[in-house]
Amino acid sequence: xxxxxxxxxxxxxxxxxxxxxxxxxxxxxxxxxxxxxxxxxxxxxxxxxxxxxxxxxxxxxxxxxxxxxxxxxxxxxxxxxxxxxxxxxxxxxxxxxxxxxxxxxxxxxxxxx
Amino acid sequence: xxxxxxxxxxxxxxxxxxxxxxxxxxxxxxxxxxxxxxxxxxxxxxxxxxxxxxxxxxxxxxxxxxxxxxxxxxxxxxxxxxxxxxxxxxxxxxxxxxxxxxxxxxxxxxxxx
Numbered sequence: 001x002x003x004x005x006x007x008x009x010x011x012x013x014x015x016x017x018x019x020x021x022x023x024x025x026x027x028x029x030x031x032x033x034x035x036x037x038x039x040x041x042x043x044x045x046x047x048x049x050x051x052x053x054x055x056x057x058x059x060x061x062x063x064x065x066x067x068x069x070x071x072x073x074x075x076x077x078x079x080x081x082x083x084x085x086x087x088x089x090x091x092x093x094x095x096x097x098x099x100x101x102x103x104x105x106x107x108x109x110x111x112x113x
Numbered sequence: 114x115x116x117x118x119x120x121x122x123x124x125x126x127x128x129x130x131x132x133x134x135x136x137x138x139x140x141x142x143x144x145x146x147x148x149x150x151x152x153x154x155x156x157x158x159x160x161x162x163x164x165x166x167x168x169x170x171x172x173x174x175x176x177x178x179x180x181x182x183x184x185x186x187x188x189x190x191x192x193x194x195x196x197x198x199x200x201x202x203x204x205x206x207x208x209x210x211x212x213x214x215x216x217x218x219x220x221x222x223x224x225x226x
Binding site for chain 1: 149155156157159162203212213215216217218219221
């Protein structure tokens with residue numbers, strides 16, 4: 001079983017709603033990631049936090065706002081999303097050093113209506 | 114630009130057939146390579162990885178991959194597939210000094226009983 005836990009597993013939100021996706025890991029990893037995966041496509045990197053600091057932002061629209069409250073938690077705040085933002089959002093973590101294996105959570109299925 | 118290519122988009126095999134899925138990468142310098150599997154409706158799971166050393170790496174469930182530096186390839190193999198191997202397979206890579214992992218477009222494997 002994955003040791004990266006994501007909640008909720010499914011989320012339906014309107015375009016004017018504000019919601020958050022949550023991710024937690026207790027493996028002591030110091031790097032955490034948000035990926036977006038559309039159907040039948042590979043995961044696309046959105047954000048990387050390294051030692052609780054945002055280290056990579058792949059030019060993601062500001063309606064997606066990441067937050068890393070501590071080394072075990074990662075949030076993705078969602079506001080004013082568009083229907084095309086509907087996708088599987090994957091959280092992942094790695095020990096922190098470059099080149100380490102990335103471990104994925106089960107994902108949160110997001111539908112924007 | 115760094116990229117990962119998977120040329121087989123959809124592969125259909127009968128049970129007990131041998132499998133080889135192609136993966137090519139374009140990275141300069143040190144590269145780390147991964148194969149992930151995504152079973153229908155499930156999260157990404159690591160099959161195997163190559164960081165350095167023996168270019169033939171063995172993973173879970175009888176899979177193996179060979180790193181051939183001169184060909185920039187990291188093909189996935191399995192001598193005899195089972196129906197339960199039906200899944201999407203993603204090759205991925207990152208360079209030694211960078212956290213961003215780039216995924217290939219994936220290969221959908223369908224094993225017919």
